[in-house]
Amino acid sequence: MNNTAVATKRHASLSLILVYIFVVLALIWAVVPLIWMILSSLKTQAGMFSMPPKFFFKPTFQTYHIMFSSTGHFGHYLLNSVLASVGSTLISLVLGTLGGWAIARGNFKREKDISFWVISTRMAPIPAVMLPLYLLFSKLGLIGTMVGLIFAYTTFNLPFALWIMMTFFKDIPPALEEAAMVDGCTKFRAFYRVTLPMAAPGLVATGILCLMFAWNDYAFASVFTSTASQTVPVAASLLVSQQGIQWGQAMSTGTVIMAPMVIAGLFVRKYLVRGLSMGAVK
Amino acid sequence: MATKLSETETITPVAQPKKARQKSANITERWMLMPSVILLAIISFIPLFYMIYSSFMNYMINPDQPTFYHFHNWAVTFHDSAFWLSWGRTATYAISGLVLEFLLGTALALAIYRLPWGQNIVTTIWMLPLFVAPIVTGLLGRFLVNSTYGLYAWVLQLLGVHTEILGNTLTAMPALILMDMWEWTPLITIIVLAGLQAMPEEPLEAADVDGAHYWDKLRYVILPLIARPLLVAVLVRSMDILRYVDTIMITTEGGPADATKTIGYYLVQIAFQFQDFGRAAAVGLTMLVITILIGQLFVRAFTRGEQQ
Numbered sequence: 246m247n248n249t250a251v252a253t254k255r256h257a258s259l260s261l262i263l264v265y266i267f268v269v270l271a272l273i274w275a276v277v278p279l280i281w282m283i284l285s286s287l288k289t290q291a292g293m294f295s296m297p298p299k300f301f302f303k304p305t306f307q308t309y310h311i312m313f314s315s316t317g318h319f320g321h322y323l324l325n326s327v328l329a330s331v332g333s334t335l336i337s338l339v340l341g342t343l344g345g346w347a348i349a350r351g352n353f354k355r356e357k358d359i360s361f362w363v364i365s366t367r368m369a370p371i372p373a374v375m376l377p378l379y380l381l382f383s384k385l386g387l388i389g390t391m392v393g394l395i396f397a398y399t400t401f402n403l404p405f406a407l408w409i410m411m412t413f414f415k416d417i418p419p420a421l422e423e424a425a426m427v428d429g430c431t432k433f434r435a436f437y438r439v440t441l442p443m444a445a446p447g448l449v450a451t452g453i454l455c456l457m458f459a460w461n462d463y464a465f466a467s468v469f470t471s472t473a474s475q476t477v478p479v480a481a482s483l484l485v486s487q488q489g490i491q492w493g494q495a496m497s498t499g500t501v502i503m504a505p506m507v508i509a510g511l512f513v514r515k516y517l518v519r520g521l522s523m524g525a526v527k
Numbered sequence: 528m529a530t531k532l533s534e535t536e537t538i539t540p541v542a543q544p545k546k547a548r549q550k551s552a553n554i555t556e557r558w559m560l561m562p563s564v565i566l567l568a569i570i571s572f573i574p575l576f577y578m579i580y581s582s583f584m585n586y587m588i589n590p591d592q593p594t595f596y597h598f599h600n601w602a603v604t605f606h607d608s609a610f611w612l613s614w615g616r617t618a619t620y621a622i623s624g625l626v627l628e629f630l631l632g633t634a635l636a637l638a639i640y641r642l643p644w645g646q647n648i649v650t651t652i653w654m655l656p657l658f659v660a661p662i663v664t665g666l667l668g669r670f671l672v673n674s675t676y677g678l679y680a681w682v683l684q685l686l687g688v689h690t691e692i693l694g695n696t697l698t699a700m701p702a703l704i705l706m707d708m709w710e711w712t713p714l715i716t717i718i719v720l721a722g723l724q725a726m727p728e729e730p731l732e733a734a735d736v737d738g739a740h741y742w743d744k745l746r747y748v749i750l751p752l753i754a755r756p757l758l759v760a761v762l763v764r765s766m767d768i769l770r771y772v773d774t775i776m777i778t779t780e781g782g783p784a785d786a787t788k789t790i791g792y793y794l795v796q797i798a799f800q801f802q803d804f805g806r807a808a809a810v811g812l813t814m815l816v817i818t819i820l821i822g823q824l825f826v827r828a829f830t831r832g833e834q835q
Contacts, residue, residue, distance in 0.1 A: 271631075
């Protein structure tokens with residue numbers, strides 16, 4: 246009896262060691278590309294390509310200088326990226342919050358159909374969505390405009406915001422709104438004053454995810470923008486040419502694209518799980 | 528028959544006023560849902576109908592004034608071997624990607640769940656790739672496996688593997704699958720981990736008392752308890768893996784020798800390189816049908832699970 250207990254204990258600690266090894270290997274796999282990107286962005290051209298790779302070196306901010314110097318249009322692209330992603334996030338968040346609450350509280354006959362419609366809009370393949378939008382936009386003269394890009398991003402952000410906000414509102418008991426209505430509030434006022442503040446963390450997480458999807462988009466932006474309306478991911482892709490790739494610039498551009506999303510994502514980490522899993526983990 | 532009749536008789540008088548009450552009670556909700564529904568209709572139905580219309584039109588001769596083309600686009604599409612080969616590659620890409628991500632993601636979630644401390648910090652580091660733009664993932668992938676100066680290529684060369692990974696028909700597809708795994712396996716992990724953390728404790732304790740082996744516990748207690756999050760993880764990923772083309776657009780552009788030309792990239796090529804919008808519309812519709820079918824399949828699975 247005692248012997249088996251010792252054996253089980255030894256077995257448990259051995260398996261825990263294996264668990265540790267597995268987790269550490271996975272973490273190395275996850276972060277090495279990111280660390281390598283940041284390190285490479287701080288290297289000189291020669292240092293970047295040296296073989297065997299250099300792990301210790303004197304950092305230089307040359308590529309960042311070039312990126313933001315007056316010759317490049319990076320600042321302009323950055324502004325486009327901010328405008329398009331913030332614009333589409335705001336529209337999606339406002340409409341998604343109102344609509345999400347309505348689906349969560351209302352008594353719609355075809356709620357299941359509405360839900361499925363919403364989610365299938367979000368999950369439609371990007372190339373399949375891109376094509377009809379491109380044809381419509383070229384008829385309406387929206388190619389190369391900010392309005393067009395904001396509209397394009399809203400095709401995936403609105404259904405997402407609707408769905409997630411609906412699941413957040415379903416978690417908040419309607420009793421509080423009912424109490425407010427007994428006290429004389431209208432339904433909308435009860436939603437606005439009582440439920441909305443309670444859903445604020447969900448609202449922030451949804452907003453950050455919408456921002457991230459729009460900010461990271463390349464496919465839509467590559468088709469719907471012209472030189473003047475290019476976004477940062479498109480700018481990064483332009484560093485790839487027939488003659489080769491400007492790797493130094495590509496690595497610093499990649500770092501600049503990634504940094505704000507990582508910071509924002511970690512900031513609302515707690516609520517992201519629900520957002521990324523479309524609210525279905527319960 | 529008689530019972531059925533009496534049922535309807537008793538329900539009808541009650542249901543009628545209730546329905547009316549619901550309708551009036553729903554006014555605020557209706558108004559609040561309206562803008563979303565209108566916008567969603569504009570961005571989903573109009574493009575859909577336009578795509579169906581386009582699939583019967585000829586855009587090639589005069590793109591501004593397409594003419595009726597009968598079923599020509601559809602016939603060309605279904606007779607094009609490249610179309611079927613692209614679907615085949617998509618299936619390879621999606622299925623192997625999904626299986627590997629699912630196994631690795633779930634295994635890692637179970638591992639993290641067993642850690643006595645540091646679960647949060649490990650999860651935080653592990654989910655970093657999720658925030659990276661797919662195009663940056665692609666650029667990074669190209670940089671890391673470049674045979675003359677890539678870090679990963681260097682490691683592989685130390686192990687005796689010398690090849691231009693993205694330029695080799697045998698290795699390009701696995702490399703793309705690995706990029707997808709790097710970016711999205713964390714998504715599976717955090718969904719499954721959330722499911723594990725929400726698991727009730729009693730069944731696990733009961734299994735411990737019975738002296739159950741870890742694998743038995745996993746098979747008979749843990750996995751059934753987290754079936755729903757597992758299903759959600761597969762649903763979200765199976766649709767997203769068909770959704771994105773960014774990484775392929777920036778890495779291989781379908782090459783070498785079409786080895787990575789998935790259906791999404793095939794569509795992009797027909798539409799934006801060959802400007803054959805009618806044919807591209809037909810291809811796009813096949814993609815939509817497949818995703819909706821997958822979606823319906825999962826909705827079925829869910830409602831069956833809920834009824835039990």
